[in-house]
Amino acid sequence: MAVVKMQKIGICGKKEYRQEMLLTLQDLAVMEMNFRDIDDIDDPYLKKTDTKNASLKYDKRAESFDRVLALLAEYAPEKKAGLSFFADKKTVTREDMDRAAEERHKYNKYAEKILDAEKAINDSKGIIQKLNNQKAALGPWESLDVPMDLKGTKKVKLLLGTFPRTISHDEVYALAAKDMPEPAAVDVNVISVSGGQTNVSVMCLRQERSLVEDNLRAGGFARVSSPVAGIPSEVILSIDRDILSEEEKIEEKKKEIGAFADQRDDFRLMSDYYRDRAERYRVLGEIPQSGNAFFLEGWVPYDKAEPLKRLLTERFGAYVEMEETKDTDDEPTILKNNAFSESVEGVLESYGLPKHKKADPTFIMSIFYVIFFGMMFSDAGYGILMFLLSFIVLKKKKSLNEGTKKMFKLFMWCGISTAFWGFMYGGFFGDAIDVVAKTFFGYTGETPILKPLWFEPLKNPMRLLVWCMLFGLIHLFFGLGIKGYEYLKEKDIKGFICDILSWYMFITGLVLMLLPSDLFSSIAGASFDFSGLKAIHTPALIITLAGLLIILFMQERGAKNWVLRVLLGAYDIYGVTGWLSDVLSYSRLLALGLATGVIANVINMMASMMGNSVPGIIIFILVFVLGHTLNFGINALGAYVHTNRLQFVEFFGKFYEGGGRPFKAFKTKHKYIEIKEEM
Amino acid sequence: MSLGMVLALVGAVAATALAGIGSAWGVGLAGQAAAGVVSEDPEQFAKVLILQLLPGTQGIYGLLVTFITLSQIGILGGETITDTHTGLMYLLGCLPIALVGLASAYHQGRTSVASIGIVAKKPDQFGKAMLFPAMVETYAILALLVSILVITNIR
Helix, strand or coil, X not given: CEECCEEEEEEEEEHHHHHHHHHHHHHHCCCEECCCCHHHHCCCCCEECCCHHHHHHHHHHHHHHHHHHHHHHHHCCCCCCCCCCCCCCEEEEHHHHHHHHHCHHHHHHHHHHHHHHHHHHHHHHHHHHHHHHHHHHHHHHCCCCCCCCCCECCCEEEEEEEECCCCCHHHHHHHHCCCCCCCCCEEEEEEEEECCEEEEEEEEEHHHHHHHHHHHHHCXXXXXXXXXXXXXXXXXXXXXXXXXXXXXXXXXXXXXXXXXXXXXXXXXXHHHHHHHHHHHHHHHCCCEECCCEEEEEEEEEHHHHHHHHHHHHHHHCCEEEEECCCCCCCCEECEECCCCHHHHHHHHHHHCECCCCCCCCHHHHHHHHHHHHHHHHCCHHHHHHHHHHHHHHHHHCCCCCHXXXXXXXXXXXXXXXXXXXXXXXXXXXXXXXHHHHHHHHCCCCCCCCCCCCCCCHHHCHHHHHHHHHHHHHHHHHHHHHHHHHHHHHCCCHHHHHHHHHHHHHHHHHHHHHHCCCHHHHHHHHHHCCCHHHHHHHHXXXXXXXXXXXXXXXXXXXXXXXXXXXXXXXXXXXXXXXXXXXXXXHCCHHHHHHHHHHHHHHHHHHHXXXXXXXXXXXXXXXXXXXXXXXXXXXXXXXXXXXXXXXHHHHHHHHCCCCCCEEECCCCCCCCCCEEEECCC | CCHHXXXXXXXXXXXXXXXXXXXXXXXXXXXXXXXXXXXXXXXXXHHHHHHHHHHHHHHHHHHHHHHHHXXXXXXXXXXXXXXXXXXXXXXXXXXXXXHHHHHHHHHHHHHHHHHHHXXXXXXXXXXXXXXXXXXXXXXXXXXXXXXXXXXXXXX
C-alpha cells in the first residue's frame, strides 16, 4: 500500500541516436515526459523542431490502415468464435513488428490499392444512383414509341409535356382545340397518369403550333424541359445495362479488396506501427535540440531510474542526470499494492489518486470493499456465478487492458465474498433449494434445508442492523486512523491528539455509554445484551468528557482568540451528528442484502406456481433463468454503486483528499496488437 | 374479507404502485438523456446505462415491501387479518417506501440526467458522476428500512 517514489531525471543525448532512443523509451514505457516551453529554457542554441507535419502524416497512415481493416471487415468478414465482447489484442514479437516495418512501402501500396478500390466502388455507387434517377424520370414516358427529342415532321409538330393534375384525353383535346374550327388538326395521346400528374403527347400542324401551345399552357401544360435522345423504352433498357455493368464493377472491386483478407494481421501491425511513429514524432517536436544534442526531462519510478540510466549511457552514450525533487514539482502518482488490493485501484482512480506524501488507502479500502459488496449482494448462488464469470473472462482473455483486468479481478473477489455472505444468510438463489425440493420432490420436512451459518436477516432485521452499524463504525474508525497515520508521519503529535485521538475517545465513550442503556436495548430487542457494560459506565463517561474537552479547546488551534476558539470548537462537536448520519448510512448493507434475498424468493415463488408437471417444469426453468438474471443484474449494480458510495462518501470523508495526477508514461498506444518483449 | 385486510392490501399495493411509478418516471427521464449521449458517442453506452438504471431500485424496494406484507397477511402466507387496527398498521408501514420511493426515484432520475451530462462531457469522471444519484437513493433506503422494520414487527 504505497504511492511509488518517483525520480525526476534529465537526459542529454546525441542527436544521431534520437530516433532509436525514443523508440527504446517508448517500448520501456517507464518515463513520463515533462515538456517545457522553449522560451522558459532561454538558450540561444536550443530549438524545437516542427514535427507536426510528420506526426500528422503518420497519424493519417495509421488511419488509412484502420479504414482498410474496416473495409476488409465489411467485404471479407472474419470468422469469430466465442467471447468477442472484449476485443482481444494479438500478441506479436518485436521481430515481427520490425519485419513488417521493413516492408512498410509494400503495405502502403496495398493500402492505396484498397482505398482506390473503395473510391471506385463509391464512384460506381454514385453513377448507379444517378442512372436510377434518370430511369425514374423516364418511367412515365415508357409507352411513348417515338424518340423524346423528336421535333416533328415537315408539317407536324410534336409537343411532349405534363399537366400537374389528372386530366382525361377529351379534356386535353378540348383544351388544345380551343378557338379552332372543328375538327381541329390536333392529335392527343395520354401517355401515363401517375402521382397526380398527366403526361401527354400532342401533335398539331406546324403553322398552328403557337396557338395550340398557348391553349395548352393556359390549362397548366409544361413541356418536358430536357428530353433524352431516343425512344424511352430503349433508353431505359440501355440504362439497365449500364447499371448492371457498374454493379459488376463493384463486385469486382469488392473481390479485389477481399483478396487482401490474408494480409489483415499485417495491416493491423502497420496501423499500430504508424501510430507509434506518430507518437514519437509528437514527442520529438516537443524536445529542445541543439546542433548535435537533444534534451529530455521527465519522471521515472525511483527503482527504474538507475537501470534506465545504465541502459541509455551504455547503448546511446547519453548523459543522464538525477534531479532533486522540489516541493513545487507536480509529481505524478503510481500506486503499488499486493495482488489482492490492486484490484480496487481502478475504483480509487475514479475518485482521484492520492497525492505524494499522502497515504494510499487502497489496502484498507480493498478489504472493506469486498466485505461490503458481499453483504449487499449476499447470495451464494449469485456469488459463485459472479466468481465463475469473472474467472472465465480473466482466463480466456489474456490481453485485456490493465484497468479492465483489475475490474474483473475485483468482481472475482467480490463474488467470493458474496458467496460467503450468502451462506451466512442462508441464501442460494434465494430459497431455490427449498422451493425445488417442495415442488418437484414432494419434500415435506423442515425448512430451510440450507441452514444459514449465521442467521436469516428477514427473521431478525434489527439484529443485523446493529451489526451493520458496527461494521460501519469500524470502517469509519479506520478512515480516521489513516488521517492519524498521516499526522504521525509528519511528526505532528499535537495534531494527532487533538484531531484524531479526541474523536476516538469521544465516539468510543459515547457508544459504550449508549449500548447498555434502556433506549438501545428497546431498539435492538432481546438479541443483544450489553448490561455487562453498565459496570464501565463511569470510565466511559470520563473518556467521553475528556475527548469532548480536547475537541472544544484544541481542535481550532489556529484561532488566536480564545472565545472564538471555544465557539468554533463547540461547532466542531456538533460534527458528531455527521458521525451519526455516517453510521446510519451503513444501514444500506442490510436493506440491499434483504432486497437481493426477498426478490430472489419472489422469483422462485412465481416460477413454481404451475406445480409439478411438464409445463410446470418448463415454466419454472424459464421464469427462474429470466428472473434471476434480472435480479442478478439489478442487485449487482446496486451493490457496486452503494459500495462505492460507502467508500467515497463515508470512508473518504474522514480523511481522503485525492488530487494526485496519474502517471502517463510515454509508451505505445496500440489498437490491435501487443508486443511481447523478449528480454 | 375484513376491513383490516383491505387496508393492509391497499398498503401493499401502494408500495409497489407508487414506488414503481417513481422508478418508471426516473428511469424514463434518464433513458432519454442516455439515448442522446449514445447517439453522439456510442462508447459511453455501459456508463450511461448504469446511470439510467440507478432510479430503478425504488420500484424493487416497493416490490420487496409488498412481498413481505403479502407473506404476512395471509395472501402468500401468515395469518389473515381480522381486525381493522392491524390492517391500518400494515398500511402505515407501507407508506414510507411508497411515498419516499415515488419522490426519490423521480428526483434521482433528474440527478441521473445531470450525471449523464457529466459523462457526455468528461467520460473519465464516471466515478464521481455515479455518486450524485446514489446520494438521493439514501432516503429511499432509509424509508425501505423503516417499512421493513414496521411490517416485520407488527405481529
